[in-house]
Amino acid sequence: MTVSNSPITKSLERIVCKGAPQTNPLGCGEWLSHEGYREDSGASGSQQRVKIGGLQAGFQPAFLSQILELFRYLLSLAKRKKGFSTLDIPRIFNISESAHRIHNPFTADKFATLGAALRLEPETRVLDLGSGSGEMLCTWARDYRINGTGIDMSQLFTKQAKLRAEELGVADQVEFIHDDAAGYVADEKAGVAACVGATWIGGGVAGTIELLAQSLHPGGIILIGEPYWLRSPPTEEIAKGCGAGAISDFLTLPELVASFDGLDYDVVEMVLANQDGWDRYEAAKWLTMRRWLETNPDDDFVKDVRARLTSEPKRYAAYTREYLGWGVFALMAR
Ligand SMILES: C[S@@+](CC[C@H](N)C(=O)[O-])C[C@H]1O[C@@H](n2cnc3c(N)ncnc32)[C@H](O)[C@@H]1O
Known part of the structure; x- marks a missing residue:
């Protein structure tokens, strides 16, 4: 395998997007260009975008968090090298699509x-x-x-x-x-x-x-x-x-x-x-989320999943479908 753009180079230009959906109607694709999300950084899905490419933009409050984010990213790279990968997609998709065999509107x-x-x-x-x-x-x-x-x-x-x-x-x-x-x-x-x-x-x-x-x-x-x-x-x-x-x-x-x-x-x-096919892809998430809420009442991600389960059927029926x-x-x- 050859990865043509090195992770370090990419780290300087990327946007780390923890669960903040970028636009794509396919759930697990909603999120991102191509960068990772780290389960170990308090993965309650709290949404924050950190643009590491802004490092040269002067000493602003955001600067420290950018440094921290770069440090975390390098740490995750080191962990990956040792076989402890924390690279992942945002948690909402790993929850809502956990029962899917096919993650798109194909059957x-x-x-x-x-x-x-x-x-x-x-x-x-x-x-x-x-x-x-x-x-x-x-x-x-x-x-x-x-x-x-x-x-x-x-x-x-x-x-x-x-x-x-x-x-x-x-x-x-x-x-x-x-x-x-x-x-x-x-x-x-x-x-x-x-x-x-x-x-x-x-x-x-x-x-x-x-x-x-x-x-x-x-x-x-x-x-x-x-x-x-x-x-x-x-x-x-x-x-x-x-x-x-x-x-x-x-x-x-x-x-x-x-x-x-x-x-x-x-x-x-x-x-x-x-x-x-769209119904199988979208509607199948709802029961999965409902079951997850029932079995994980104390999880700090409950609020996010609850909100999504409440809004998604209406949104899907009105728009995507x-x-x-x-x-x-x-x-x-x-
Ligand atoms: C819409 S789903 C389609 C999955 C699969 N092709 C299928 O038909 O079931 C998009 C998939 O891309 C994966 N993904 C998102 N960003 C990625 C990336 N940068 N590199 C590799 N996989 C990624 C997600 O985890 C998800 O499984």
């Missing part, structure tokens, strides 16, 4: 359809950045005998992916690595390189395609899972209700498909989610 049949549509040959190597709980790789390893590697920043999801591989008897075909996938380039080239619902890893769709292309055999297939507007939201307010930062964050389906043209890629397949589509697009370079 099992959609992944099966996609696998069949790609006409996967046995022993095809598949790379998956943001692999979640590993359902795509594990089921394709079982059904199409592919080999694969998944990288994910959630400790819990990575653990679940390994268990799923064992459960399906494919642990010798797929490996799951807990890490930040930003800048990840595989040593061994893949026939399929995927990022299914986590394109912030490459700074957006174009950047993620560029990143995945570095791990791909000539003639290989890139998979991009991405939201699009089913219909353009009439106001910015509605876009925000969908989890977007602005209307301009997403394209309509025709625009998204056309955008691959501009990147010099052929769209060779696509499988789209539907509202039932009505305005947002999601699909996986298979691309081949021209």
Whole structure:
């Protein structure tokens, strides 16, 4: 594995975002560009953004906390080196999606359809950045005998992916690595390189395609899972209700498909989610949160989970379900 941008360099430009959602309607993607969250820094989800890149901005009150944050980050790097990784996604997603096998609006049949549509040959190597709980790789390893590697920043999801591989008897075909996938380039080239619902890893769709292309055999297939507007939201307010930062964050389906043209890629397949899939992804979080609240009444994260459980069904029904589509697009370079 080669990580092209060194963590130290990144630390100077990154935004450490503890649970403060950046915009992405997919829950576990809501949060971030590509940086970590440390469970050991009082992970009650208290929300604070610290921009380490502001170090040169003079001696301000924020300066000390920035130094402290950099120190913590370096400490976490040292711990990672010793095998005590504290890198993780914000806790809310590890709680609300702990019972999910698939962390996006796809259902099992959609992944099966996609696998069949790609006409996967046995022993095809598949790379998956943001692999979640590993359902795509594990089921394709079982059904199409592919080999694969998944990288994910959630400790819990990575653990679940390994268990799923064992459960399906494919642990010798797929490996799951807990890490930040930003800048990840595989040593061994893949026939399929995927990022299914986590394109912030490459700074957006174009950047993620560029990143995945570095791990791909000539003639290989890139998979991009991405939201699009089913219909353009009439106001910015509605876009925000969908989890977007602005209307301009997403394209309509025709625009998204056309955008691959501009990147010099052929769209060779696509499988789209539907509202039932969105319901499985979103509504499944609610019961998980409710159960978590019942079993963890004294946890200092209760307030956050309670607030989310109260607001999410209404928000989802009013906005995401009505305005947002999601699909996986298979691309081949021209
Ligand atoms: C919307 S989910 C999709 C998961 C998976 N592709 C699936 O279909 O189930 C996004 C995933 O990206 C992971 N993630 C977020 N930022 C990441 C990063 N910088 N590096 C690796 N994984 C990341 C999250 O932990 C989560 O599993």
